[in-house]
Amino acid sequence: MMSxxxxxxxxxxxxxxxxAQLIERAxxxxxxxxxxxxxxxxxKVTPERVxxxxxxFFDPRLSASHAISCNxxxxxxxxxxxxxxxxxxxxxxxxxxxxxTVFNAVFNTAQFWDGRAEDLEQQAKGPVxxxxxxxxxxxxxxxxxxxxxxxxxxxxxxxxxxxxxxTFDNMAKALEAFQATLLTPNSPxxxxxxxxxxxxxxxxKQGLQEFMSTGCxxxxxGVNIGGQGYYPFGLIEKPGADVLPRDDRGRFQVTKTxxxxxxxxxxxxxxxxxxxxxxxxxxxxxxENAVALMxxxxxxxxxxxxxxxxxxxxxxxxxxxxxxxxYPVLPESxxxxxxxxxxxxxxxxR
Amino acid sequence: MMSxxxxxxxxxxxxxxxxAQLIERAxxxxxxxxxxxxxxxxxKVTPERVxxxxxxFFDPRLSASHAISCNxxxxxxxxxxxxxxxxxxxxxxxxxxxxxTVFNAVFNTAQFWDGRAEDLEQQAKGPVxxxxxxxxxxxxxxxxxxxxxxxxxxxxxxxxxxxxxxTFDNMAKALEAFQATLLTPNSPxxxxxxxxxxxxxxxxKQGLQEFMSTGCxxxxxGVNIGGQGYYPFGLIEKPGADVLPRDDRGRFQVTKTxxxxxxxxxxxxxxxxxxxxxxxxxxxxxxENAVALMxxxxxxxxxxxxxxxxxxxxxxxxxxxxxxxxYPVLPESxxxxxxxxxxxxxxxxR
Numbered sequence: 001m002m003s004x005x006x007x008x009x010x011x012x013x014x015x016x017x018x019x020a021q022l023i024e025r026a027x028x029x030x031x032x033x034x035x036x037x038x039x040x041x042x043x044k045v046t047p048e049r050v051x052x053x054x055x056x057f058f059d060p061r062l063s064a065s066h067a068i069s070c071n072x073x074x075x076x077x078x079x080x081x082x083x084x085x086x087x088x089x090x091x092x093x094x095x096x097x098x099x100x101t102v103f104n105a106v107f108n109t110a111q112f113w114d115g116r117a118e119d120l121e122q123q124a125k126g127p128v129x130x131x132x133x134x135x136x137x138x139x140x141x142x143x144x145x146x147x148x149x150x151x152x153x154x155x156x157x158x159x160x161x162x163x164x165x166x167t168f169d170n171m172a173k174a175l176e177a178f179q180a181t182l183l184t185p186n187s188p189x190x191x192x193x194x195x196x197x198x199x200x201x202x203x204x205k206q207g208l209q210e211f212m213s214t215g216c217x218x219x220x221x222g223v224n225i226g227g228q229g230y231y232p233f234g235l236i237e238k239p240g241a242d243v244l245p246r247d248d249r250g251r252f253q254v255t256k257t258x259x260x261x262x263x264x265x266x267x268x269x270x271x272x273x274x275x276x277x278x279x280x281x282x283x284x285x286x287x288e289n290a291v292a293l294m295x296x297x298x299x300x301x302x303x304x305x306x307x308x309x310x311x312x313x314x315x316x317x318x319x320x321x322x323x324x325x326x327y328p329v330l331p332e333s334x335x336x337x338x339x340x341x342x343x344x345x346x347x348x349x350r
Numbered sequence: 351m352m353s354x355x356x357x358x359x360x361x362x363x364x365x366x367x368x369x370a371q372l373i374e375r376a377x378x379x380x381x382x383x384x385x386x387x388x389x390x391x392x393x394k395v396t397p398e399r400v401x402x403x404x405x406x407f408f409d410p411r412l413s414a415s416h417a418i419s420c421n422x423x424x425x426x427x428x429x430x431x432x433x434x435x436x437x438x439x440x441x442x443x444x445x446x447x448x449x450x451t452v453f454n455a456v457f458n459t460a461q462f463w464d465g466r467a468e469d470l471e472q473q474a475k476g477p478v479x480x481x482x483x484x485x486x487x488x489x490x491x492x493x494x495x496x497x498x499x500x501x502x503x504x505x506x507x508x509x510x511x512x513x514x515x516x517t518f519d520n521m522a523k524a525l526e527a528f529q530a531t532l533l534t535p536n537s538p539x540x541x542x543x544x545x546x547x548x549x550x551x552x553x554x555k556q557g558l559q560e561f562m563s564t565g566c567x568x569x570x571x572g573v574n575i576g577g578q579g580y581y582p583f584g585l586i587e588k589p590g591a592d593v594l595p596r597d598d599r600g601r602f603q604v605t606k607t608x609x610x611x612x613x614x615x616x617x618x619x620x621x622x623x624x625x626x627x628x629x630x631x632x633x634x635x636x637x638e639n640a641v642a643l644m645x646x647x648x649x650x651x652x653x654x655x656x657x658x659x660x661x662x663x664x665x666x667x668x669x670x671x672x673x674x675x676x677y678p679v680l681p682e683s684x685x686x687x688x689x690x691x692x693x694x695x696x697x698x699x700r
Contacts, residue, residue, distance in 0.1 A: 058427050067438045072417075077408050077680035084690060088417045092442035092693060274682045286685060322679040329672040330427040332624045335636060340434060343442060 017205045019197040026208060031223040032190035033104055033270065033320055037180035040106070043121060045177045048158040053178025055154060055328045056171055061144050063134035065090055066340035070127070070175065074102040076325045079274035080182060085282030090135035091343035096248060098282035103323065104270045106180040108227035113280040114251045115230060115265045120179050124172040135341075138168040144338055145171065150331020184271055184320030192317070200317055207314025210307055215299045219266035225318060227268030233279070234262060236300035239293060243283050250280070273316045287312050367555045369547040376558060381573040382540035383454055383620065383670055387530035390456070393471060395527045398508040403528025405504060405678045406521055411494050413484035415440055416690035420477070420525065424452040426675045429624035430532060435632030440485035441693030446598060448632035453673065454620045456530040458577035463630040464601045465580060465615045470529050474522040485691075488518040494688055495521065500681020534621055534670030542667070550667055557664025560657055565649050569616035575668060577618030583629070584612060586650035589643060593633050600630070623666045637662050 037045045056062065060069040073087040073095075074080050080101035087095045097113050105111065111123035127133040128141055145151045146166050158174055159165035189208070191199035200208065211217060220226040230251055233244055244262065251263040264280055277283060278290040291311050295303040303311070387395045406412065410419040423437040423445075424430050430451035437445045447463050455461065461473035477483040478491055495501045496516050508524055509515035539558070541549035550558070561567055570576040580601055583594055594612060601613040614630055627633060628640040641661050645653035653661070 055427075058425075060425070060428075060432070065438065066433060067422075072422075075408075075410070076677040077405075078410075082410070083416060083683060088415065276683065285689065324679075325677045327426040327675045327677050329674075333433060333626065339635065 017202060017209075019205070022205060022209060023192065023195060023197070025212065026193055029212065029217050029221045030189075030193060030225060032193050033107075033183055033185045033187070033223060035183065035185045037177075037183065038106060040121075040176060040180060041119065043173045043176055045180050046158065048154070048160075049174045049177035050181055051328075052151075052154045052158040053174035053176070054325065055151070055330055056175050057178055058328050059330055061330075061333070061337070062128055062136060062141055062171075063090065064136045064140070064341040065134075065343060068134050070102075070124075073099040073127070073133070076182075076323065079103065079271045079319075079322070080105075081275045083276060085277050087133070089133040090131065091345065093132040095130075095132050097280045098277065100267075101271060101275050102179050103182050103184050104224055104268065105182075105227075106176075107222070107224045108265070108268055109229075110265060113264050114254050116254045120176040121169075121172045124175040124179075125168065128171075135343075140338055141171065142166060142168055147334050147336035147338070148331040149334070154331070182323045182325075184322055187270075187320035188317040189314070190318075190320065201313065203310050203313045204317045205314075207310035207312070208317075211311050211314050214295070214301060214303070214307070214311075216294065216311070219298070220269050224268035224270050226266040229266055230260070230263050231266055231298070232261075232263050234297045237297050238262070239297050243279055243281055243293065245281055248280070269315060269318060271319050273312075273319050287315060291315070367552060367559075369555070372555060372559060373542065373545060373547070375562065377543055379562065379567050379571045380539075380543060380575060382543050383457075383533055383535045383537070383573060385533065385535045387527075387533065388456060390471075390526060390530060391469065393523045393526055395530050396508065398504070398510075399524050399527035400531055401678075402501075402504045402508040403524035403526070404675065405501070405680055406525050407528055408678050409680050411680075411683070411687070412478055412486060412491055412521075413440065414486045414490070414691040415484075415693060418484050420452075420474075423449040423477070423483070426532075426673065429453065429621045429669075429672070430455075431625050433626060435627050437483070439483040440481065441695065443482040445480075445482050447630045448627065450617075451621060451625050452529050453532050453534050454574055454618065455532075455577075456526075457572070457574045458615070458618055459579075460615060463614050464604050466604045470526040471519075471522045474525040475518065478521075485693075490688055491521065492516060492518055497684050497686035497688070498681040499684070504681070532673045532675075534672055537620075537670035538667040539664070540668075540670065551663065553660050553663045554667045555664075557660035557662070558667075561661055561664050564645070564651060564653070564657070564661075566644070566661070569648070570619050574618035574620050576616040579616055580610070580613050581616055581648070582611075582613050584647045587647050588612070589647050593629055593631055593643065595631055598630070619665060619668060621669050623662075623669050637665060641665070 057070040060066050062069065068089060073082045075082055080103035081099045084099065086097060087099045089095055100113065106120055111117040111120060112126070117123035117126060128136050129138065145155070152166060155165040155170060159170050162170070188199040188204070219229060219231050222228050233239070233250065238244060249261050251260040273287060276287065277285045278287070284290045284293065288308050291308050292303055295301045407420040410416050412419065418439060423432045425432055430453035431449045434449065436447060437449045439445055450463070456470060461467040461470060462476070467473035467476060478486050479488065495505070502516060505515040505520060509520050512520070538549045538554070569579060569581050572578050583589065583600065588594060599611050601610040623637060626637065627635045628637070634640045634643065638658050641658050642653055645651045
């Protein structure tokens with residue numbers, strides 16, 4: 001039987017599990033999510049930057065239409081993504097890839113499915129400009145921000161040593177600082193890693209064992225259970241074109257290197273149970289199906305229903321405490337604020 | 351000179367104003383926004399209902415696309431509306447009228463520009479179903495809510511005496527309860543009403559006097575400075591078709607009564623300075639222009655630039671403390687949750 005929910009521990013199997021040993025092995029491969037943001041390269045997570053970043057994150061006036069904010073596709077209430085196959089952007093256009101969660105994203109070694117941004121500061125500049133997302137320009141975004149005394153003051157407080165603090169780069173820095181605070185600590189799995197032996201059910205412990213022994217952990221390890229390296233999607237067997245569309249060649253599009261064809265960053269699996277649908281194409285809605293597909297495509301294994309069930313139970317244990325975010329009161333527009341831009345369909349697409 | 355910002359009190363004019371008298375007159379016509387929600391007809395503002403309503407308000411899964419929530423058009427950070435001429439809904443369709451603010455909306459005698467919903471409970475059912483807004487059906491919304499244990503529990507807590515609490519009606523009741531808490535008290539004007547004589551600048555006091563003496567107060571009075579009665583837009587002189595499109599006949603569409611042609615509910619003016627653009631058509635971005643247009647169309651008066659400037663200064667004093675809302679962590683979807691629906695353009699519009 002496949003189940004989407006954790007089931008009670010199967011007491012009969014409890015004897016099989018040596019918690020001390022399992023916790024030790026797991027601690028070699030994983031780390032718990034910290035409760036405090038990490039230090040950032042070239043950026044300081046000050047309260048003023050976080051506060052400014054929170055305002056920017058929720059401000060739809062960073063988009064050409066004034067209708068789309070970061071939170072539109074990375075919703076604070078839905079695990080940090082939008083639970084869409086691919087996101088809806090400017091003019092109701094669909095983006096090419098599934099929106100990844102922003103929660104714990106600061107721990108990924110690179111951002112985007114193809115790793116084309118080295119960190120969240122670089123990443124933040126992408127969607128604001130992407131034609132199918134927020135469709136704005138850096139110049140217009142900066143003009144918008146400079147038009148509002150509330151933002152001028154907030155940038156001044158966040159970057160107190162700069163003469164002209166309202167810049168596109170500083171916008172990205174503030175967004176990075178805010179996102180560095182979006183952590184989901186204290187998942188059952190993390191509590192288990194820290195020695196709380198009854199934080200996981202017996203089934204989840206078995207799932208954890210199998211997650212390590214079948215080889216999932218080869219790509220999905222570290223603090224984010226993934227998000228660290230690049231691997232071909234379809235290492236053993238290429239999935240169908242519905243899940244792996246042949247025109248999206250993944251990291252090849254960044255490196256132009258033949259060996260990077262259909263290579264993607266291993267998905268970070270933190271909060272995976274609440275961030276469906278799965279894979280860069282967003283075509284698989286069930287975590288059971290996603291695990292089964294990974295078994296075949298990456299490990300060359302037809303996992304049994306019971307194995308899938310237990311691995312899914314483990315994956316449900318990596319959902320942490322969701323961040324509590326107060327909705328920011330945004331600065332008032334002024335007569336200098338650029339007006340929203342109407343979506344104009346390209347003539348060729350009419 | 352026209353200005354969009356409050357200016358310092360003009361000390362030379364201070365002598366002209368008898369605060370005690372002005373406060374007394376103003377208290378005959380207006381009431382301050384209370385800090386606590388009012389009692390509702392047939393609904394109880396319990397913490398459980400407010401909490402459920404807050405979840406529903408932010409949940410995009412109430413829309414067919416799973417991309418639009420109440421907050422998309424009534425944003426907590428933008429004065430309770432979207433600062434758009436008319437809102438962008440399902441499939442990037444534009445709604446027919448400007449989205450009104452939800453802040454203090456509980457004090458309006460009826461909801462929508464044409465008053466077609468008697469209260470926020472009735473109102474809440476509209477946008478969820480409107481084809482150009484959330485484009486959902488009551489049956490699908492209820493199926494969606496029932497698919498998530500988190501919602502079943504929250505509805506049970508909010509409606510503890512009901513056997514089958516997850517209903518479309520109760521969804522609307524919870525949304526009404528949450529919105530009843532979205533109040534903006536303690537504006538400078540309200541503090542003045544309560545006797546704090548230096549809460550308004552001299553210019554704002556003059557603006558208040560003129561707001562009353564020129565006749566604005568005839569339609570814009572009470573706790574919401576409007577939102578109470580129905581009046582023809584263009585009582586004296588019909589505005590141009592850009593501001594008053596001739597195919598939107600206002601309350602006539604509700605009552606089918608000839609005298610209701612181009613009749614609208616007088617806009618509530620609370621927080622008006624931060625909820626541009628103005629009028630049901632959303633075509634006027636500047637508050638100065640809106641006041642000038644009202645003078646001509648409703649009062650038959652060409653207001654001077656100084657008069658407009660002072661009335662605008664007064665209107666800027668009715669922006670209250672914005673509600674502080676914590677973003678809710680939403681219940682997880684399950685395999686029973688209906689998937690998002692793709693927008694299908696009507697063949698005739700392709």
